[in-house]
Amino acid sequence: MSQSAIGEGGASAPLDASATDLSEVRDWLALLKPRVMTLVVFTGLIGMILAPGHLHPVLGATAVLCIAVAAGAAGAINMWYDRDIDAVMKRTARRPIPAGRIRAGSALAFGVVLSVASVGVMGLATNWHAAGWLAASIGFYVFVYTMWLKRRTPQNIVIGGAAGAFPPVIGWAAVTGGVEVLPLLLFAIVFAWTPPHFWSLSLWAHADYQRAGVPMLPVVAGARETRRQILIYTVLLFPLALAPWFLGLAGPIYGAAAAVMGAGFLWHAVRVLREPQDAAGRSLGNDAAARAAFRFSLLHLAVLFAALAVDHLVLG
Known part of the structure; x- marks a missing residue:
């Protein structure tokens, strides 16, 4: 920071730093595609509500959190992989990676760590059947939709739509350990x-x-x-x-x-x-x-x- 900023405007420096920190947090959250995450969490929660049986509220909340984190992790990896096309699309050009606010490698690491953590915690908190469905949802979105279909075929959304359809199955499996x-x-x-x-x-x-x-x-x-x-x-x-x-x-x-x-x-x-x-x-x-x-x-x-x-x- 320049000397002039430390002078008369010195009192505002902590506020500026705080605003910068908050902006950086918003960028990391943006990597998780929170709008998409909202719908994913909602459908996953409904799957849990409908499932026969009982899950302790703490474990239920943990399962919902795992679904949310997994969806966000897949979104972060998607943004890492699509950073080149995001940069030329008006709708996505201001995303954190193409705008240069977050490094691509850091975003990838963020997504991978959250992916592994969400699947592991889901398995430990509920059951490994639900964790397997959760891992499948991440893998389908990242490898099938993002890396394979999106840039190759106009059927990308038709087949890739399965990625967003997993949450009610995951929620149900978290309670029952199976799928009906x-x-x-x-x-x-x-x-x-x-x-x-x-x-x-x-x-x-x-x-x-x-x-x-x-x-x-x-x-x-x-x-x-x-x-x-x-x-x-x-x-x-x-x-x-x-x-x-x-x-x-x-x-x-x-x-x-x-x-x-x-x-x-x-x-x-x-x-x-x-x-x-x-x-x-x-x-x-x-x-x-x-x-x-x-x-x-x-x-x-x-x-x-x-x-x-x-x-x-x-x-x-």
């Missing part, structure tokens, strides 16, 4: 939900992906085909989301929520398909329908899982 039909159905619901959710985002972020050379569906197949695929997957998701109620694994609260939210998602998907477009299917209205569909998709999944929990807690 309901958590596998929840896995399938999240798996089918991911393409229309993410493709709605990619419609209005396609220029970023094109600039980075990432073969997202709008870049490879065009906006019109992407709109059609969003509708197709949303139609497939509708009966799949109703399956837990239809099979008697969830009650009427969930059934009603799945029907209403499924109809709402279908309505948004139709709006995306019918949004005013040019000859190539690109929006003439700032992708308003796609943005709305993306926001609704988040609400859709949150309401489905919350309804499962309410149904279970109220009706048993």
Whole structure:
């Protein structure tokens, strides 16, 4: 620090240092992709709530923490690997690694240490079956989606969607030590939900992906085909989301929520398909329908899982 800063402004130096420290903490937290982590933690927690049996509250909280840390660890490794394409995408250019605030090697070490720690603690706190599912979720996101699929195929989101579908299975396994039909159905619901959710985002972020050379569906197949695929997957998701109620694994609260939210998602998907477009299917209205569909998709999944929990807690 310069002498002038230590002079009249000397009193502010501790505040400046504190602000710098806080900013650095925020950067490390940003590596964990906290927005993604929130949804992962929520679905994992619902899996634990639905599972038969009992887990001590301290061990349950530890299991939820392990799911959160594992998701963040995978996110940190993803940011390390994708630092080159993040640097050329407007949406990601200010992330800590491409912006130069965190060294790539440090981010990788951070992610690897958290990965190992989360799996180890999960195994010791609950059971090694749950720890195995947790390790599989990290490995799938890092090696299958990030390193293999993302830069090679427009099906990256379709296959890679499995990475975000593991948490309810992990939560269930943490309580029971095994997996049954309901958590596998929840896995399938999240798996089918991911393409229309993410493709709605990619419609209005396609220029970023094109600039980075990432073969997202709008870049490879065009906006019109992407709109059609969003509708197709949303139609497939509708009966799949109703399956837990239809099979008697969830009650009427969930059934009603799945029907209403499924109809709402279908309505948004139709709006995306019918949004005013040019000859190539690109929006003439700032992708308003796609943005709305993306926001609704988040609400859709949150309401489905919350309804499962309410149904279970109220009706048993």
